[in-house]
Amino acid sequence: MIVNYNYLNQEFSNPNEIIGEWKKLIKSTDFTLGKYVNKFEYKFSKFIGSKYCVSTNNGTDALILCLKALNIQPGDEIITVVNTFYATVGAIVSVGAVPVFCDCDDRYQIDIDDVKRKITKKTKAIIPVHWGGASPDMYKIMKIAKLNKIKVIEDACMGIGASLKGKSPGTFGDISAFSMHPLKSLNAMGDAGAVVTNNKKLYNWLIRYRNHGMINRDTISMWGVNNRMQPLQSIVGLWGLKKIKKVINIRNKNASYYDKKLKKLSKFIKVPRRIKGFKETFALYMVLCRDRNKLKKYLEKNKIEVKIHYPKALNNQPAFKKFNSKRNKHKFKNSDYQAKTLLTLPVHQFISRKQQDYLIQCMYKFYKKNEF
Ligand SMILES: Cc1ncc(COP(=O)(O)O)c(C=O)c1O
Incomplete structure (x- = not known):
């Protein structure tokens, strides 16, 4: 698939x-x-x-x-x-x-x-x-x-x-x-x-x-x-405006499905906290993963396209050096950690439940968990 x-x-x-x-x-x-x-x-x-x-x-x-x-x-x-x-x-x-x-x-x-x-x-x-x-x-x-x-x-x-x-x-x-x-x-x-x-x-x-x-x-x-x-x-x-509400609702349903299934992998995957009353667009569906780079390769080998947004937070970009003044000499602990562990999964309005199941199944397999 x-x-x-x-x-x-x-x-x-x-x-x-x-x-x-x-x-x-x-x-x-x-x-x-x-x-x-x-x-x-x-x-x-x-x-x-x-x-x-x-x-x-x-x-x-x-x-x-x-x-x-x-x-x-x-x-x-x-x-x-x-x-x-x-x-x-x-x-x-x-x-x-x-x-x-x-x-x-x-x-x-x-x-x-x-x-x-x-x-x-x-x-x-x-x-x-x-x-x-x-x-x-x-x-x-x-x-x-x-x-x-x-x-x-x-x-x-x-x-x-x-x-x-x-x-x-x-x-x-x-x-x-x-x-x-x-x-x-x-x-x-x-x-x-x-x-x-x-x-x-x-x-x-x-x-x-x-x-x-x-x-x-x-x-x-x-x-x-x-x-x-x-x-x-x-x-x-x-x-696009005519169909935007529908698009966002489908993305939300897809995201909830991932949330539910991936929570069972909580030893390896961290699903972000959702705030009641805050509706997201899921422009990006991001989770933090153990062995992120290996997992990404494994998914790609299985024909699943995933992304990283982004592997370097701005504090690690060459352009940042220009602003590395006293004002910006801070540690960006969370951003640095997330850049190393974040993975963005496809959550768009055209992904089918079968495709989502296949993706989740591959993640379970990668972490050697059988239960799905
Ligand atoms: C957070 C954020 N800010 C700004 C932009 C810039 O938008 P554009 O690509 O339309 O110039 C983007 C998108 O690309 C974005 O994701």
Whole structure:
């Protein structure tokens, strides 16, 4: 049996509806912003439960726009987590700010006690990451931010479709970034992203800045950039929004099944703590495994595709050396441990129960456990 990690062939196996809309777009020649982009922004903000949405080229641009909108300046310190995708930190560095890293907790989310320890007078914002499609306790983070008068930018790039006691990632902070990279829960056929906020002032600034600072075709009120989402991708995003709830529910069912079965291997596998009332997207289904590298090879030999997110936390990346200042000379015990033991299993909406059983069975065999 083959178990694939990548499901895009299946997802886009029948693209007729998308192509039908693309044909209409081609006829209209409305290739920059326009009707489809507006519609996507409207529907996306409704889905997230936020007042405003500004779509972008990708999630990285969305993060950069969030930082720019909050007027983050060179030298400002931004607290974030060390086990995130490169883009969270790349965005901070691209505006000249200084990333200050926190370790993660046993759920692979930013360690909130560490956030408290890292706040100084120079701290301008926290970027909590909804890592893997799970969420840190945003209620606690918002309390800390309020107390210290610090802004919060949510990196909700993996968080589309998650919820914390009914509230979506991206609705807690001052401003938030999302990604529709192909392997996200809501995906484009290429790159796409979005910023959401409830702050009208930030929205008005962003909508102009993202489009060259234009008031209209002949007048600019500031120097801006071109971060516009492609209408072709808005169409894919709109198509995806129609089925996102179903997708997240299937992923949750698949994840619960793994949780239940893998708990029986608790001597070898650690399933993360789940918080009641926090719904995850399972962008990544991650567990900590004894002999991770050998297990990965064994599964691959048995035609099961698994991943590691990531074998090196950011503190072990060559690029980190530049920031290995006093501010970042800390140990990142959990992130280091997780980088060595984490394994990401396919949990997508197209994996069958038979495939899941086969994968679990292989894990049982690897650890020489017969009971299944
Ligand atoms: C946590 C996180 N932040 C930022 C990004 C960047 O998004 P994009 O690839 O759309 O630029 C991603 C995804 O790739 C991500 O997973």
